[in-house]
Every structure is written in C-alpha cells, then in structure tokens.
Amino acid sequence: MNELVVETDGLTKRYGDRLAVDRVSMTVMRGEVYGFLGPNGAGKTTTLRMMLGLIRPTAGSASVLGLPAGRPEVTERIGALIEGPGFYPYLNGRDNLRTMARYQGLPATEVDRVLEMVDLTDRAKDALKGYSLGMKQRLGVAAAMLGSPDLLVLDEPTNGLDPAGMADMRSLVVSLAAAGQTVILSSHILAEVQEICDRVGVINDGRLLRESTVAELRGGATLRVRATPEDAALAALMRIAGDEGVRRIGNETLEVDLPATDAPEIVRHLVAHSIDVHEVTVAERSLEDVFFEMTGTTTPGEELVS
Numbered sequence: 001m002n003e004l005v006v007e008t009d010g011l012t013k014r015y016g017d018r019l020a021v022d023r024v025s026m027t028v029m030r031g032e033v034y035g036f037l038g039p040n041g042a043g044k045t046t047t048l049r050m051m052l053g054l055i056r057p058t059a060g061s062a063s064v065l066g067l068p069a070g071r072p073e074v075t076e077r078i079g080a081l082i083e084g085p086g087f088y089p090y091l092n093g094r095d096n097l098r099t100m101a102r103y104q105g106l107p108a109t110e111v112d113r114v115l116e117m118v119d120l121t122d123r124a125k126d127a128l129k130g131y132s133l134g135m136k137q138r139l140g141v142a143a144a145m146l147g148s149p150d151l152l153v154l155d156e157p158t159n160g161l162d163p164a165g166m167a168d169m170r171s172l173v174v175s176l177a178a179a180g181q182t183v184i185l186s187s188h189i190l191a192e193v194q195e196i197c198d199r200v201g202v203i204n205d206g207r208l209l210r211e212s213t214v215a216e217l218r219g220g221a222t223l224r225v226r227a228t229p230e231d232a233a234l235a236a237l238m239r240i241a242g243d244e245g246v247r248r249i250g251n252e253t254l255e256v257d258l259p260a261t262d263a264p265e266i267v268r269h270l271v272a273h274s275i276d277v278h279e280v281t282v283a284e285r286s287l288e289d290v291f292f293e294m295t296g297t298t299t300p301g302e303e304l305v306s
C-alpha cells in the first residue's frame, strides 16, 4: 500500500521566456485517481509530457514506477491518451486496436479484453469514421489500456464531448479505478475532478498550488443556523465554537465551523437559552469555491466560456 507510482522533484520546463512548469513536486500513489487540475495554459500537458518522457525537463526530475521518466522499460508500462487519439479512419475499431496490439507484440485476445472494458464490443466492426467523438475517446482509452499498463494518463479525456459523452467517460474512469487501475486525469472541469478523483494537484501558472485529497481541499462542512434573536444566538454559539468559529452571513443566519454531527447539540444549546431555531443546514464548499479562493482569479470553468 501507499506505493509511489509517480514522483516529481522540482520539475521545471522553460520555453524561451515562458516558464511553462515551475518546480513542480507531486506524488501519485498506486490505485488512486489523481486529478491534475488547472486552467488552460496552466502547465498540465507539459508536466504530463515530461512524465511520459516525451519532452525533457529544463530542471528537476520525474520518476515513474521507481525509474527515471522516459526509460523504455517505464514507458511501456504507461498507457496514455494525450492530445486526442490518432486512428486510421478507414479501419474499424477492432482493426485499429489490432494494429497497435501487433506492434506491441500483444495477442488479439488483448484487443477483445480492452474493447469489452470500454463497452465498445458491439461497435468494434464499424468503421471509425462512423464513430462519435465520445466513442473515439473511449477507443483511445482502450488503446491506452492495451497490455494492462501500471499507470493510465488521460489528458482532458472529456474535452469536446457532449454531456452524455462526458458522463460516459466519467463512469469509464470510475470503473477502471474500481478495478484497481492507477489513473492520472488532467482536467479544467472542477465538478468532474470532484466527482471522480481521490487526490488532486492544483496547478496554476506552472506552479503546483496544492496537493491533497478532494475532501481535505474542500475542508470540513460548516453548519448554517438561522436563529433569533441573532445577537443572542451568536453569543451562545461562540461559547461552543469559539469567537473565530462563528460568522454572520446575513438573513439572521450564522455560519458555524462545526461538523454536521454537532447539529443536535447546537439546537439543544440554543433552545436552552430561549433562542428560536428556524433552520439548520449543512453547507459544503465545492471544489470550485476552493479553487477560486486559492487562485484569486476566475475559475477554470469560467475561462472556458470566454
């Protein structure tokens, strides 16, 4: 357990004056879905390309499966879908994968296995030009899964997909993770990362701002209490949560930094002080709120619209 699959140390890439990746030190553990999150141009693809050994770092290092990135014995244990899959349009799905499998010295049964995994067995005999973008992306994941790689790297796998295609891709990643596959998934879609990732690295302007579990990043939930008279409620709640643990947020409502399990105690306490409790709700911060606080800029989602 807790085996390191990827470790980067001060990983840096400079293009002329542009520092695309700036001293990134990140870790990915075996069996987790790691969300690499950041707005467009943040440095996600450049970092992944260094991990895959496709480009050389200007400084720092990346090790994958305990060996320096780029070594052939490492590269062959990574499956990647990066910048859209390249297929032969006139071949069908199965023959496209067979060509790749043959090149890698893998048997035809391996093609059937990965087709089944991405739920394309029924359409495997159709020519690729009839595939939707979502199907092509799924075939791309199937190609990346040939030979059962130890690490699967998916760069923006839902980019350009319609909502149904996105949901499809998300459930595919979840099913691969359930089967024990280690996945690095880059995305600028916060809700997506929140839904399917165990841990997240947030990158902005080439720098890794934070690396933690999604739950840690979002912080604990808070309680919102609407009670009157408000001043008396504030004083009473401060005795439980401390002066810093309670804030007024308007509409006779107070925000309290206590877990949801404390709600009954809070209500009892207020009622014992003759305070009327009108409503108690649990407020969870979304990853989007957190991202906004961390970068102080627009969320990646908003950038998409521009």
Ligand SMILES: Nc1ncnc2c1ncn2[C@@H]1O[C@H](COP(=O)(O)OP(=O)(O)OP(=O)(O)O)[C@@H](O)[C@H]1O
Residues within 6 Å of the ligand: 015, 018, 019, 020, 038, 039, 040, 041, 042, 043, 044, 045, 046, 047, 188
């Ligand atoms: N080959 C290159 N030559 C020059 N600059 C580059 C090159 N590749 C990337 N960059 C620059 O490095 C920065 C990071 O780019 P990168 O593609 O890694 O970001 P990203 O987070 O993957 O963004 P996106 O979500 O748009 O794919 C950008 O400013 C980009 O313009």
